[in-house]
Each structure stands twice: as C-alpha cells, then as structure tokens.
Amino acid sequence: MILSVFEISVLISKWVIYLSVAAVIGGTLMQYLIKGQPNLGISVTKYTGLGAVLGLIAVSINYFAQVGAFAENGLMGIFDAQMHAFLWPTQVGQTVLWRLIGFGLMLVASGLLLHKNRYIKTFSAVLAIISCLLIAVTFTFIGHSTEVGLLAQGLILIHVLIIGSWIGAFYPLWKLCSTDENIVIKNVMDTFGRLGIVIVILVLLSGMGMVWMLFDSPTELFSSNYGIAVTIKLCLVAIILFIAAWHKLVLVPKLTIENPSLAKQKLQKSIGLEALIAVLILATTAVLSSVLGPMSLG
C-alpha cells in the first residue's frame, strides 16, 4: 500500500488534532490543579491557546485533504466544489464544524483566562469546559466506533476525555518541575496521582471495551494489521502505566525526602519520557483509526 499525499496529510493532521485535543483537555484540568501558581497558570493558558490554534489549523487541513482524497483530481481536488457539497452535510463536515467551534471557543477561553477580572476568569473556565466536551463529543460522530453502536460511542467519549486529561497534563506537570517549591510539586503530583488511579481504570475499561467490540477473536490481535497496531498501542500503554506507577510510588515520595533537587530532575526527565511515549501512542492511534480497519467491519 502506498499512501497518497492526501492520505499522508490526513494522517499527520489527525495526529496533530489528537495532540491538540490532549493539550486543550489536559491543560483545562491542570488549570485547577495548579491554582495558586500564577506564573505556571499563564504557561498552561498559553499551552491550551496553542493547542486550540494547532487544532483549528489541523482540522482545516484534515478536511481539505479528505476532500482531495475523495475528489481524486490532483492537488486542485481540495477545492472540488462538488466534493465539498457532498462531504459538508455528512458526518465528516459536521465533525469539522463542531471541532472548529470547540477549538475556537477554547482560543477565546484561553484569551479571557489571562484577564484579571474574577468573573471573566470564571466565564472563561466554563467556556473551556464546554469546549472540551464539544470536542470530545465529535469523536462519537465518526470513526470505527460509529459502525459498532451506541455503547462504543459512549466508551470513545469517556476514552477521549480521560486520555486527553492524562496525556495533555504531561507538559504542565513537566513545567511544574521547573518551579522551586518542591512541596507544591509534591502536592500537585499527589493529587494527579490520586486522579491517576481513576484515569487508569477508566482508560483501561473504555479501551478494552472497544477492543472487545471491534474484534471478533483475540487471534486478530496478532493476525491482522489492525490487530498488530492495537497490540503495539497496548504495549506502549503498558510502558506508560509502568512509568506512571514509578512516579507515584518512587519519584514523588522522594521529592521531600532525600536530595530534593535531584529527585525533581529525575521526575522531570521521566515525565518527558512519558510524554514522548504518549506522542507515539497518539501516532499509533492515528494509523489505527484511519488507514487500518478492524476485521469485524469487513
């Protein structure tokens, strides 16, 4: 299989969409966990703002690349009026529309969050939550889960919200490790660690639930390309879970015991590695959800 320019564009833009969704959802969650840290708050606001801008760009590129892929008329195919008229009223167009609204709202929310007025700040927080929900809901409009049924769509909604909260929190947590107050780092990491248990349970339940529904037999995990890609994703998830446990049980307790600055450095490095694996997980997911398909839908 050789992928066309459009298919590669769709794949890469989808990956960027996933990263943006994570930044937006995880950043919004972290705003609450780092309350009382104004400097860090500004960094996280810029992070969600950047996520929103990247999201707007990636969603647009993704849509035009899809139009081009359907039009099969060379590069000018992205402007094919007939194909735009065909795709826009479908779930493809609806997804694009609601994602643009979602990322747009997040951009506004990020701007308002920098405002000093307390009421405007509260308004922006509400706007950010609405934006996260809107973006997460769009994942139920489209994709393999739509072919399976309502339960799968519910699972994907939970999966996106939870994965976004987790993966998107890595940058703010990494940034947090640059602050001088080890006790603050420990408190935030402890809270995140407690949330982490719920996150891990929900991620695994929703993920395994979807695997259960999309696969007819466990052997497909090794015999089909889709299955192999899912297996790779599961291996990466296992690694990231191991790192998360390492943080919770070893590195975070060390923050206030022995040589705190060394412990902080180690934690920061480890969060960086965790983020790198998360980026790979999202890349695998982009491949899974686009160029490959489960046997059960065949």
Place this chain on the structure above:
Amino acid sequence: MKLFNNVLVVTSLFLSASAFAHVGLGSSMPANGAMLSQAPTTLELTFTAPVRLVKLTMQDDKQQSVPLTLPSSATSQAAFSFALPALNAANYTVNWMIMGDDGHKMKGNMSFMLHDSGMNTRSAPPMTMEHETSEHTAHQ
C-alpha cells in the same frame, strides 16, 4: 531501542500490502465474475453496512461508459439499485467509491461478462475477476 523498534513496526504498517477489513461490497447482481447470456436490466450493489455512494462508473472493455444515475447522498444506505440501458455483449467493469458511516473512503470494482446469446461458444478474452477494496483513506 525498544521505542525505535516500535516506531519501525508502525512505519512498516504503512507499507504493508495486505487487505484491510472495512465496509465493502457484500454482494452484487449481477455477481462479480458472472457470465450472463441475458442482458441484466438492473445493477444491484449491496454493501456490508450503510454507505454513501460517492462515485460509480460502469464501462465495457472498449472504455464506453454506461450512464448510471447516483442517488442523493443525504442518507446512507446498504443496498443500491440502478436501471440499466440495453447492454451489448461485452465485459463490463463497475467501479465504486463509497464513504462508510465512519467517514472512511473505500473503493473497489466488480465485473461481469455478457455473452452474445447467439455466440456463446466464442472464446472470450480472460477477464479479471478480482473484487478488491483497494483504497481506504482517513477520517478524522
């Protein structure tokens, strides 16, 4: 190193040539590879799940197109039926492109042969009987 290997395996998936399982053509009338002595009056395509038909062409072996009217794409459906004009004896290939409810693009083809009823014994050129779903592009 493990990371590198994982990246390598993911990359190799891009180049993999094996078939994908996605919504595709379940059955058709005439059937794929059918050899008919009577001209069909309708073409029926049934997909494995509801789809929107994006493109559909039907050509004989001289690249002459048979006109077909595509239904509206407002809703997706699994079965499609098209009235056919009077067909001459020839090999016909039907190329389809669909969008599944998951937003994925799939395309493929099916073919059938119409014998000249008085010349059933003539040796026809070998025809391809593949039913392939050759492409599938991304949704979001």
